[in-house]
C-alpha cells in the first residue's frame with residue numbers, strides 16, 4: 560500500500576489534548592502506529608493550540624483560585640492574565656506533544672501565503688482555515704482531516720482536496736473516489752454504454768460500518784460479522800467507436816444524474832427479493848444509449864474513470880448508435 564499523507568486541522572488535535580472525541584483520539588493514535596500514514600500540519604496549528612491551552616489555564620485559574628461562577632468566567636474569558644511561567648508552561652505542553660509524535664510541522668513559506676490568497680479569491684473560506692488548506696495543498700497531502708463539516712463540504716464541492724472527519728477516515732480510504740486526484744483535470748468522453756459490470760461491489764451492495772470496506776459473503780475481511788450499510792455504484796464500459804473506457808459512478812453521481820436514489824434501489828431489491836434486480840434496472844436505463852461524460856482519469860492501474868457528470872446526447876441518431884455497437888461487437892468477437 561502506498562503511503563497516505565494526512566493534513567490534520569487544529570480541532571482534531573484539540574479533541575485529542577482535551578480528550579473530547581474518541582474518534583479523534585483513535586485517529587491520532589493510529590497515525591503513530593501506522594507506518595503508511597504520515598501526518599502534516601501547519602506552524603499555525605501550534606500557535607492555535609498554545610493559545611487554546613493558555614485560555615484553558617486562564618479559565619481554570621478563574622474557577623479554582625478566584626472561585627468565579629461559570630457566567631463570570633465566560634465574561635472574563637478574554638482578559639487573560641497569566642504569568643510568564645504559566646505562559647511558557649503551556650507552550651512546553653504543546654511542544655512536548657509534537658515531539659513525541661511523527662507529525663511534520665510545516666514552517667512559514669511564501670508559497671503557502673500565495674496559495675492561500677489564491678484560494679481566498681475562489682472560495683468562501685476564513686483566513687484561519689485557508690492557512691491550513693494551503694499548507695495541505697503545498698505538502699501534497701492526500702486527505703484533509705478536520706471536525707469542521709462546513710469546511711469539508713466546501714473543499715469537496717470545489718474539488719480542492721479530499722476532506723473528511725476523523726470518524727470517517729477509514730471509510731474514505733475504502734472509498735473509490737479516494738483513488739482519484741480531485742485536482743486533476745476532467746476530460747470529456749463520449750460514446751455508448753456497451754457493458755455493465757456485474758461483480759461484488761456493483762449495483763446495490765453492502766459496506767462495513769466500521770471501515771467502509773465492501774462486505775463479501777456477509778463478512779468484512781477485517782472486522783468479520785459487523786453492522787452494514789448499503790451503497791450504490793455503477794461500473795460500466797463506454798465505447799466511442801475507437802476507444803473503450805471503464806467508468807465508475809458512485810452513489811452521489813447516480814442520485815444526481817439519473818434521478819435514482821439508494822432508497823429506490825432498496826425498493827427494487829426488496830420487491831424482486833434479489834439485489835441483482837437493481838443492476839437489471841440500471842442496465843435497461845443505460846445500455847446502448849449515447850452519453851457525454853466528464854470524468855477524471857484513473858489514479859490506479861486500471862483503466863478506470865471516475866465520473867463527475869454524465870448526460871444523454873439526444874443529437875446522436877439511432878443509426879449511429881447501432882453502427883458503434885456493431886463495431887464493438889465485431890472487435891470483441893474476433894479478439
Ligand SMILES: [Zn+2]
Pocket residue numbers: 767768769770771772779780781782783785
Ligand atoms: Zn470492516
